[in-house]
Amino acid sequence: MMNLSEFRSQHPRWSRFLSRFLRLTPRPTSVMIRRRAYGLMLLASISMFVGVLFVLHMLVNAVAGQPIDLPQSSYFSRLLLSLRSSGLMPGSIFLIIVAFTPVFIAVLAPLIALRRLAKALYQGSLLNMVVASRFDRLANTLLLSLLISYLLPLRPGFPMGYIPAGNGFYSFFIFLIAIGLCHTMAGIIREGARAAEENRQFV
């Protein structure tokens, strides 16, 4: 049975052809990480775009005074009821924007943090303080989103807010695990960055 190096030396053309499909020449780890980071950036950007469009759609409907089918327990419907009972116009753009601000923060903050983390992974070296701080920031924004979602329940069925929105303990613990993991990764990368810096000082 021929081994890989013998096959390459005896059949160089087949080896080059097959290496594209069978990964006979393994890609460097840094290239794989860059490709995944690029995919993550793309995913975060698309999610941000979709989230912003959806929330803007709800905002425009609210300003236009069109009826929005919202459950009684949702934050926005409770705010509207309190505004109506106090005599303020529910169609006021300013008030509706104020009502939607926590929604924007809860939805966009983690996605922005994720995109910046992916960008840092894509651009530079992996073991540095910038990547560690971006992991910390992602964890903090996830925590902020979780707190907003539980203190101000979002509309169930809202695509982004649905995930943290008090839909049982499962999603709550998944979020807590993700926050813990991000903080742990930040600590690991900080240690790695210190070791890498020390290694650079050796010739």
Add this chain to the structure above:
Amino acid sequence: MPIIVRLDVMLARHKMKSRDLAAAIGITEANLSQLKQGHVRGVRFATLEAICAALDCQPGDLLEYQSPPGSPGSDT
């Protein structure tokens, strides 16, 4: 720093340029310059071996220890 690097002396003795030595041993000129000035934390054995092979010398020719002033073993 107590460890003195005599690389510049050895380079002058062999009439070799830093650029040529850096290329011969596989490190950058910047790293070699830092090594000459003693601004590095340490030297790998592989690098030391390559320098000794390139300059045909011993590690003792490149590195010298001078005890800090005031410590036992120093002249002052």
